[in-house]
Amino acid sequence: RKEVEQDPGPFNVPEGATVAFNCTYSNSASQSFFWYRQDCRKEPKLLMSVYSSGNEDGRFTAQLNRASQYISLLIRDSKLSDSATYLCVVIITNSGYALNFGKGTSLLVTP
Amino acid sequence: DADVTQTPRNRITKTGKRIMLECSQTKGHDRMYWYRQDPGLGLRLIYYSFDVKDINKGEISDGYSVSRQAQAKFSLSLESAIPNQTALYFCATSDFGSSYNEQFFGPGTRLTVL
Numbered sequence: 001r002k003e004v005e006q007d008p009g010p011f012n013v014p015e016g017a018t019v020a021f022n023c024t025y026s027n028s029a030s031q032s033f034f035w036y037r038q039d040c041r042k043e044p045k046l047l048m049s050v051y052s053s054g055n056e057d058g059r060f061t062a063q064l065n066r067a068s069q070y071i072s073l074l075i076r077d078s079k080l081s082d083s084a085t086y087l088c089v090v091i092i093t094n095s096g097y098a099l100n101f102g103k104g105t106s107l108l109v110t111p
Numbered sequence: 112d113a114d115v116t117q118t119p120r121n122r123i124t125k126t127g128k129r130i131m132l133e134c135s136q137t138k139g140h141d142r143m144y145w146y147r148q149d150p151g152l153g154l155r156l157i158y159y160s161f162d163v164k165d166i167n168k169g170e171i172s173d174g175y176s177v178s179r180q181a182q183a184k185f186s187l188s189l190e191s192a193i194p195n196q197t198a199l200y201f202c203a204t205s206d207f208g209s210s211y212n213e214q215f216f217g218p219g220t221r222l223t224v225l
Contacts, residue, residue, distance in 0.1 A: 032212050043201055043216035044154070087153070091212055098144060098169060099203075099214055103153040 003027055006088050006102035014110055017078045021105050023071040023088030030100075032091040033064055035073050037084045038104065044087055047073075078109045114138045115217040117202050123223045124192050132187045132220050134202030141207040143185040144214065145169075145177060147198040154201065160185055161207070192224040 006023045013019050025033075033050035048055065050062040050071055061074040071088055088102035118133045134143065145157040146169075156169030158177040166177055174196060178186045189196055199221050203214040 034213075041199075041219075043218055045216070046213045049213075098156045098159050099146075099154070100156075101154040103151065 010106035140204035
C-alpha cells in the first residue's frame with residue numbers, strides 16, 4: 001500500500017468554481033505535510049505547507065486531520081492558471097526528510 | 112540563473128550503457144535528493160545525501176549509484192541502463208536549518224533507455 005493516497009482525478013471545473021482535493025496517509029509517524037504543484041513536464045514546486053490548525057493562502061485553504069490521517073486542499077474561485085497537477089506530500093520521521101509523494105491529482109480549469 | 116540545475120535535460124541511451132546525470136545547486140543547501148517520476152506512479156526517492164560524506168538509499172536505489180562530490184554537486188549513475196529506467200529524473204535540495212522542509216527541484220532530466 002502506498003504511503004500517500006490521493007483522489008484519482010482528473011478534475012475538470014469551470015472558472016470560478018470551488019474544488020477540493022483529498023489525501024490520506026498511512027504512516028502515523030508522518031510529521032510534515034505539504035501540497036506541491038506540478039505543471040506539465042515541469043518540476044514540482046511548493047504550494048503550501050499544511051498545519052493542524054489549518055492554513056489559508058489567498059484562494060487556497062489546506063486542512064490536516066491527524067486523527068483521521070487526512071489532508072485536504074480547497075481552491076476557491078478557480079482560475080485558468082490553476083490548471084496543474086497537485087501533489088500531496090508527507091515527510092515521515094526518520095526518513096531523512098525525504099518527501100513521500102502521492103500520485104497527484106490533475107486539475108483542468110476551463111473557460 | 113536557476114538555483115538547481117540538471118544536465119543533461121534529455122538523454123537517449125541504449126540498454127547496457129553507463130550514464131551519469133548531474134545536479135548542481137547554488138542555494139548553499141546541505142541536503143540533496145534524487146527522485147524519479149513515472150506516469151501513474153508519482154515521484155519516488157532513489158538516494159539522498161545530508162552532506163558530502165553522507166549517502167543514503169531511498170525507496171528504489173537498486174540499479175543506481177550516487178556521488179556527492181561537493182556540497183553543491185550530486186550525481187546519479189546508472190551503471191548498466193535498462194529500459195524500465197526510462198523516466199523523468201529530478202534532483203532536489205533542502206536546507207538543514209529550514210523549519211519548512213521545503214525542497215527545491217531542478218528542471219528534470221528526461222531519460223529514455225532503448
